[in-house]
Amino acid sequence: MELKNDLVLRAARGEDIERYPVWLMRQAGRILPEYRAVRASLSGFKELVETPARAAEVTVQPVDLLGVDAAIIFSDILVVPEAMGLTYEMVEAKGPYFEKTIKSEEDLKYVEFDFDVEDRLGYVLEAIKLTNQELDGRVPLIGFAGAPWTIFCYMIEGQGSKTFSESRKMLYQNPTLAHELLTRITNVTIQYLKAQVKAGAHMLQVFDSWAGILGIEQYAEFGLKYLDKISNALNEVPLTIFSKGAVMSLPEVTKLNCNTIGLDWNMDVAQVRKLVGETRTLQGNLDPCALYGSHSEIEAATNKMLDSFTSKRHIVNLGHGVYPDIDPNKVKTFINTVKNYEFK
Amino acid sequence: MELKNDLVLRAARGEDIERYPVWLMRQAGRILPEYRAVRASLSGFKELVETPARAAEVTVQPVDLLGVDAAIIFSDILVVPEAMGLTYEMVEAKGPYFEKTIKSEEDLKYVEFDFDVEDRLGYVLEAIKLTNQELDGRVPLIGFAGAPWTIFCYMIEGQGSKTFSESRKMLYQNPTLAHELLTRITNVTIQYLKAQVKAGAHMLQVFDSWAGILGIEQYAEFGLKYLDKISNALNEVPLTIFSKGAVMSLPEVTKLNCNTIGLDWNMDVAQVRKLVGETRTLQGNLDPCALYGSHSEIEAATNKMLDSFTSKRHIVNLGHGVYPDIDPNKVKTFINTVKNYEFK
Secondary structure, three states, X not given: OOOOXXXXXXXXXXXXXXXXXXXXXXXXXXXXXXXXXXXXXXXXXHHHHHOHHHHHHHHHHHHHHOOOOOEEOOOOOOHHHHHOOOOEEEEOOOEEEEOOOOOOHHHHHHOOOOOOHHHHOHHHHHHHHHHHHHHOOOOOEEEEEEOHHHHHHHHHHOEOOOOOHHHHHHHHHOHHHHHHHHHHHHXXXXXXXXXXXXXXXXXXXXEEOOHHHOOHHHHHHHHHHHHHHHHHHOOOOOEEEEEOXXXXXHHHHOOOOOOEEEOOOOOOHHHHXXXXXXXXXXXXXXXXXXXXXXXXXXXXXXXXXXXXXXXXXXXXXXXXXXXXXXXXXXHXXXXXXXXXXXXX | OOXXXXXXXXXXXXXXXXXXXXXXXXXXXXXXXXXXXXXXXXXXXXXXHHOHHHHHHHHHHHHHHOOOOOEEOOOOOOHHHHHOOOOEEEEOOOEEEEOOOOOOHHHHHHOOOOOOHHHHOHHHHHHHHHHHHHHOOOOOEEEEXXXXXXXXXXXXXXXXXXXXXXXXXXXXXXXXXXHHHHHHHHHHHHHHHHHHHHHXXXXXXXXXXXXXXXXXXXXXHHHHHHHHHHHHHOOOOOEEEEEOOOHHHHHHHOOOOOOEEEXXXXXXXXXXXXXXXXXXXXXXXXXXHHHHOOHHHHHHHHHHHHHHOOOOOEEEEEOOOOOOOOOHHHHHHHHHHHHHOOOO
16 A cells, blocks of 8 residues: 655655654554543553554544654554563553563573464554554554563563662672573564565654663663664664653664664754764654643654754654653644644 | 871871771661661651661761761761751651652642741751760761751652652743742851751751752753752861762852762763863762672672772762661772772
8 A cells, every 4th residue: 555645664764755743652542532532442552552443443533633744553562561461451550560470590481482473462563453444545554562671571571660779789789680581571472563565554663661760881781782683673664762861872773774763852953963963864853841831832842853853754643652641733743743843 | 175087087088098088868867777776766767766766876886887987977868858847757667758849839838938948957966966976986976957948848748759840830930939939048057057067067058859859951050050058058067968879060060169079870980070170079989889899899899899999089988878778898899899999
């Protein structure tokens, strides 16, 4: 199916674009009353993730309602550890919780690494197919997965953490087990991302949400090493790597075989461009809290960010997922400001 | 009283030292069985903070038991908002919780800014005096406070947060109120730090734990502006600023009128030295999780860090508070490795 709007793909590849493409992390979600209506008709977050028709429905909503230049499949990075055998619950106002965690070699008995990804994660692949049917080529569909390091952290801690000291402890006390687990997560993740492309994803993003908690040497050894494997295994569609918080590792992130690097809101675009150079597209990075401002303030903040761009190698986004209490009309102002921006 | 060991003060001022001084953030705390015994004899954390004789006792423990080159008064940054009228509870395994928070001008009625700091925070000042009596000049005593931005975050959120989006929202929706509150927090903090020096603190540290959640422009406006006021108001003793996570703002932090800059464990010392130059002492920054390694691994990691230092302007510490489940003998290995290190 031919895409009517492929701006985001061209920007990722460094090709010419007429204007900057724009989408938002967590655009399919609680900011939209239409999403909340779907969510309320189901038992919870997980039922929505696991029901392809409904997941597809909420994936398409922001394309219809907000006018973004890309859809991102409604899912969660934790479907991967769950497929491996670690079931999670999504606890309201608290986040994910895993009953079983990995603390030693023995705990690997809880985990399966050899299984048919297309079968066990078939519900995501089905949601991708249905979404593309509904989108009918209007915009590209982004598939995604968590980075091995971030998935590893959830498998060790069983939940979010301020310090992730259990995960980091293992890097010192049992690096062999850490590497074994990371290698296996990486293999499953590669299969999963390939399956998403086969099902119809036009672009991929890998979220390394906890990249910033490691120093540069440990991130090179336990994070980037596996992102390198992933990025070399996936060459069919553009790939975005979002190593959240890893400012000091950006020069190393740039060496990955990816098209686009995601930026946090607290990273300075001009400084990052100097570190990264012109061979990669940058994605981001308006402060999500800027959308709490008035319409004219949002317009000003967005234009200021766009003015700071020194090339066309940008995909506009927030520097973090959109916060649930943001007024969708404010999101529209952000999107429309990007669409109306003219290259100088 | 003359100090028998003033290494940490000389290192802060950039004077000559025979070896690097070393202490640990949270050294007076749960890692020590002797601390846990004192804590168990009281009703809770707050009683310990508010009972000068016991606070002094646990402040001195790591000097006796671990051999650190400085003591840091056992207290909490939240004594300041509490003195202003916002009472907090320390919830086990969760952290601080404030019942009242500031969301609008109207909520300022809960807060008092004009009061006698020496009276209301007299228990901290008394603990400082008692500690110095017990230390008898063995090592310097460090006083501390939270940075205005970090205290502001607690006053707005009422607890820790992943995103601090309520605090950041106010910067967009009501910057006037934000500046008013920050100005008032700053004034109280200056009085409080001056009172600590008067009571006997030989050195001061300001903790900006949430510096890293702001972009560089907002951190300049809502963070550094007030740290600048504080650092200009305090010239009697060496001052350390720890702007946690604010890698991109380090060149601006360096412009503050302080002696020492604290570093996280995930900051690369060599890269930071390039950004900061040689006019400031750097404090840190071994990964606290390195202390989960074996004694020989701790020795190797510590020596590696020391080898990366290119000058004497360093105070050795971890890059974060020591984690509560670390074996005190491992801490001793860290400390002794620093003490045995010979300048090349």
